[in-house]
Amino acid sequence: MTKPDDSVFLKLSPKVQDMYKKLSDFVEFECIPAEHLYHQQLAPMGHPDRWNIVPPVIEQLKTRAKEIGVWNCFLPPTYGKYSPGLTNLEYAVLCELMGRSHLAPEATNCGAPDTGNMEVFAKYGNQAQKDKWLVPLMNGSIRSAFAMTEPAVASSDATNIETSIVRDEKNKQYVINGRKWWISGAGDPRCKVYLVMGKTDFGAKKHLQQSVVIVPAGTPGVTIVRPMMVFGYDDAAHGHMEMLFKDCRVPFENMVLGEGRGFEIVQGRLGPGRIHHCMRAIGLAERALELHILRITDPSRKPFGKMIAQHNPVPIVNSRLELDQARLLVLKAADKIDAAGPKAALKEIGMAKIVVPRMALAVFDRAIQAYGAAGVSQDTPLAYMYAMMRTLRIADGPDEVHERQVAMYELKKSAELRSRFEKQKDIEASLLAKL
Amino acid sequence: MTKPDDSVFLKLSPKVQDMYKKLSDFVEFECIPAEHLYHQQLAPMGHPDRWNIVPPVIEQLKTRAKEIGVWNCFLPPTYGKYSPGLTNLEYAVLCELMGRSHLAPEATNCGAPDTGNMEVFAKYGNQAQKDKWLVPLMNGSIRSAFAMTEPAVASSDATNIETSIVRDEKNKQYVINGRKWWISGAGDPRCKVYLVMGKTDFGAKKHLQQSVVIVPAGTPGVTIVRPMMVFGYDDAAHGHMEMLFKDCRVPFENMVLGEGRGFEIVQGRLGPGRIHHCMRAIGLAERALELHILRITDPSRKPFGKMIAQHNPVPIVNSRLELDQARLLVLKAADKIDAAGPKAALKEIGMAKIVVPRMALAVFDRAIQAYGAAGVSQDTPLAYMYAMMRTLRIADGPDEVHERQVAMYELKKSAELRSRFEKQKDIEASLLAKL
Amino acid sequence: MTKPDDSVFLKLSPKVQDMYKKLSDFVEFECIPAEHLYHQQLAPMGHPDRWNIVPPVIEQLKTRAKEIGVWNCFLPPTYGKYSPGLTNLEYAVLCELMGRSHLAPEATNCGAPDTGNMEVFAKYGNQAQKDKWLVPLMNGSIRSAFAMTEPAVASSDATNIETSIVRDEKNKQYVINGRKWWISGAGDPRCKVYLVMGKTDFGAKKHLQQSVVIVPAGTPGVTIVRPMMVFGYDDAAHGHMEMLFKDCRVPFENMVLGEGRGFEIVQGRLGPGRIHHCMRAIGLAERALELHILRITDPSRKPFGKMIAQHNPVPIVNSRLELDQARLLVLKAADKIDAAGPKAALKEIGMAKIVVPRMALAVFDRAIQAYGAAGVSQDTPLAYMYAMMRTLRIADGPDEVHERQVAMYELKKSAELRSRFEKQKDIEASLLAKL
């Protein structure tokens, strides 16, 4: 297994230590070595089967993950028998391991957006919805997508969404019209259901206009328009798709929770999702730093007569300093969720969401520079890591939105600070008066 | 035309002002609008014709450029009738315009690596070599590549190259064996000639081992192995190819300048090439900053109730500050080349080579962030700009090599500084003694 | 003399080249060696004579500067016989030299705030005011101060000023009441006149409320409250004083230009003042970088067995890169003032005002780190340089104000950019339509 930080590892329960070891070996010696095979098994970009073929290796990895007992680890203890019963802090440590390979989250059924969607069905779905969608999702037999972001509006502010969900009382159906993009996972042929966010009441209060409805894949009126590219990558078989909903109809029973509850659902979904992204990003950054160290200690590469490591150690030091600090912030956020719930941890989650992708991008960039031309190419995973991570400064709220939020929390303190400060000044004045 | 900076523009001669206007309109209203068409005319990535089809629009643009008289502008006045007779400073101003569209440098026959290769033929080729290769290159009827970089060695130090060029006296041929990669332009079906750098004498002094030979495309023993990807992009039709030379034979007369002169050729070639890259990067950064301004002043995008521009102006200010400073550094280097030759300007060129790509990447990144998801996608040119620019911190000497060089120039001053400093201390002591 | 950059030096006229040489030797071998003596000749901090004694050496240096003809160089050619007739670009090159020693600007009568005040008298004063104050200022026989900044209001926005200047018609006097701070030069016993900004009409339009009146030093009602400290330094004999104006009376004829013209005067005064600060800062940064190079090439200092220079050259490279770019920006701003006047150059001046102090602080900080404990102490001038430069990110408009201004200039372009962009999209569409 990879060598964990003792200060974290030794505090884990024996059960989680055991899961850690199994998961670590699974990631290092089953997932990472399968990454090239996965891309080979895909049809080439531009090929008509690009979005029809799922690389068989990923299903084999899923079978393996179930066997060794690292499946659905993200599920909180409230899920009963389906959940391994981990705290968020425990999951954070395992999730970091998963983040090291882009195959591991899916292989362990802990990948976005399925995790978030499972949480929506579990928390907000009725029994029929759970039976139909949650069970196969938890078994890993289908995948899902969450259709929220739209091209035409400032996506950093979710209240701007314009897709309409209109009641057709006669047919007892909702009629959906709108354009969505960056719908992750919607390119996968195993993706069988979309959770679609739209507005059921454009006249209601700002946060009560939105609703979430269930749209089965293949419903008439749904078109997968095109894959959105990230830098030059299409991220198949997963994909981040543009979708068009045109007079798409679903029965009334496909409403989740109730009309006007969409914003509430989205809020409940995003918090944990954000911190999971951060946990995985820590793992990916750690892997990139390892690759960086490998390169600068490569005895066959000696520009100007000495190993790169001897020229200037500052880049790896900076990566280590930033990485360890960011990890501690993520662990703290997870710990806070455990102690006081996700709402109480919103500030910590927001802070991690700002810090982690910046850190990871800097770590990747330094590694790229050390690898030279290989670093930007298909011969290392670094450029792909960079591209995917770059989206994380935008997705689930861009940096600027989280900065606003963190600032708000800080500025809230001002009244209490001012009262303390004025008390200090009074005492000071009385001291100086005695001079 | 784009609005130039008067402090530069008004100092140009009327002739160059006129070229500037024509070139600017050509870039803005012929090249930039053709970018999408260019990519549409290519076979899709993965398609067998990906590297066989040249988008017709680029040849149409070349015809146009010749018509309006912005052709081969990079050629120094020493080329006589082929050259428009511009100084480096004048060319810098035009080259910045070309840099705004990735089609413009080729359209004006001012694109890498052809410009550098033309200079090699012109400066170092014999008459027969010039007739055969320089003339069609200057006419834009063929393209060329320069095969130097190798995968197996630390490419930041050119003396590490391992490709062998062995004399076969009996057949009066050189036999070439080696593997090259990142051979830009070698994927283009119009690329008819490679200048290949290798070692003719592994036992000679470090800088006299290398030679450059001419290898016509299609010579037996040459294989185009694969395109190297840059963040998912293959940069077709141009391409950055891996090539294998296996017992590839060319006649003795294909040697350029003479055996052992390869390092000299490469040095002569790289200086101007580096500064041309920088000039173009300034133009591309300017275009990205314009796109950034367009986005944050888009009246239809008002997250949290006001235009992005009103939230925080610092990103565009930083881009403007960095961009203008970097441009001045590039212009200074060009001016120095004009005044004292490229050798005397090595420090200035090296400084620009470090500063400009970092600046451009920062400018692109800020623009990407402002565009949100669109910024990383195919719907803006920003991610592609970023990817291509990222290679410039590595190509033609990575940052670290140029930092070493700039440091060397600075440290050279220490003797003179110390002598002045000691004189100051002596005077100070005599002043204090009188107290 | 110090070795100038040929690309600038060789373009100077022979007259200015000659001044450059004389000034350079004066700074290097007369001013810099006198710095310690200057501080020794001051009464110690806390001593009752701290603000009564002017170090004799500064008057000796002034005599020398007059002798060698480097006096009042800042005066534009419009001053006739008093001015050496330099362009702003020429002055920029000389002013950089002056900036290398904190004694040189005063020694050459080119120091703030006297230069700005002389410009006020020259541009806006009537003949009587000029005779009384401008002539002795130009001779260097008195000094002056400009009293604008106030402690109680947000000083980044000059319209907030609250000092009142009230007409007393009976006595034909203005009555001044208000508190000012950071009044540079007011601590000097040679400071004989204050230009005081206040409001004559609190009810007028925002930019017409202010006026500037002349207050001779020693006028009843004026109190020098205390020196403001900058990181522990009081900057004697100059000083940055807090001043109280309490029922201070001056005759009507002491009004400059007219009531309500204060904002206009201040605007005219600040532009050139800002760029002069920047020019000097470039020189000081260059000196600090020289000290940095001296330290890391000191053969007696070899931590871990090799000279510091061999451990990591990046710090001096970064300093050189930033310094040269900032200098070019300053020279460009000066050149723009020459070509189109100070108003047309406001953007360039603002850009330099943001960039230069940040650059200089970074250069100083790197040098401090190389010197270790000596760097923060009285044994090098670096900490003092840092402290004084830190004020420049605040004085004459903090960074944030200049950022707003630069942003405004950028955003102004959006209409023209949008129209060009839309034209490009139209052409693109027509090209794609033909596919």
Place this chain on the structure above:
Amino acid sequence: MTKPDDSVFLKLSPKVQDMYKKLSDFVEFECIPAEHLYHQQLAPMGHPDRWNIVPPVIEQLKTRAKEIGVWNCFLPPTYGKYSPGLTNLEYAVLCELMGRSHLAPEATNCGAPDTGNMEVFAKYGNQAQKDKWLVPLMNGSIRSAFAMTEPAVASSDATNIETSIVRDEKNKQYVINGRKWWISGAGDPRCKVYLVMGKTDFGAKKHLQQSVVIVPAGTPGVTIVRPMMVFGYDDAAHGHMEMLFKDCRVPFENMVLGEGRGFEIVQGRLGPGRIHHCMRAIGLAERALELHILRITDPSRKPFGKMIAQHNPVPIVNSRLELDQARLLVLKAADKIDAAGPKAALKEIGMAKIVVPRMALAVFDRAIQAYGAAGVSQDTPLAYMYAMMRTLRIADGPDEVHERQVAMYELKKSAELRSRFEKQKDIEASLLAKL
């Protein structure tokens, strides 16, 4: 009390929670309000009594700290009855509080360099040495200094020290000759003992040449030469003094631990000292951020019509992000010391030593900018904070030394990483072979 972070506070034992509350109130409402009084009670800088007067308020604060039971908290449990028995992690939380005021560490007898010196006496002193020096130090009745750093050599490498400690067998005395500087606390009239590091054997192995001897204040041959200034501050009454040892004699029994054990003593002393500095720096940064928030929410300051906080929240967000991450790193290092001892935590301590001062300086600098001119002056504590913190990037090993050390730990991993990487590649190859 200040509001602690619940995620830390709630994990403290009730005893430590109680100490936290008492200490917090002591710092906020007794130490901070006394800071101005302290400086008023000092003789002014330059005054002959500058180094003879101890402000009475500090002794009053010491009495108070003993009363409320926050005294000698730094002492590990091994000190028995003298120690409150805190873990390093618990102390870290309290020490952060102390760091908020420069009076609090001394007031609680937890200030440098006394804490380190007490540890030297306790760990390495014999009973007689403990009785004579440790007991009064623990009572706070005397102070002490540690004389290591020398002006003439690269102080970043302790083996360079040149002070000689020579045995005089006849008189059974050591004779000390050498020049030291930056001897913190030696300016204080209560400083009664110096621990002096020098070389007893210039011919021994590099790390066995050094010894530490006890020199009582007032021993003939010891001269306090001058205070070293930090920016413009002399840090009285404490002081950082230059000292001259000229034929200074102490009896053989004043040797600590034994000849040649000096390096060992210094290593044992520095680790905890470094992390204590970091803990305090976190507290000081937190206070500066509070001041920053106070300023930008000051309703009386509205440049351009709105509170500064509304212009741009990014500065305080960045400060919060950096501060919280740095704190977590410090707490992790403290936790590691508790779990595995200070040697095992060297990497974590080194990392904190690099990160924390940089963070604090950035936090101070942003606060300074928000305060404008007040920020650099005596009217806020920010410039003094900045100056003192700047020394921490140099003292106890400059950044560069700790970067070397952290890099060493990272590079050590390369063998294990390479073996894992090669195993991954083997598995990958076998997977691809089956395609």
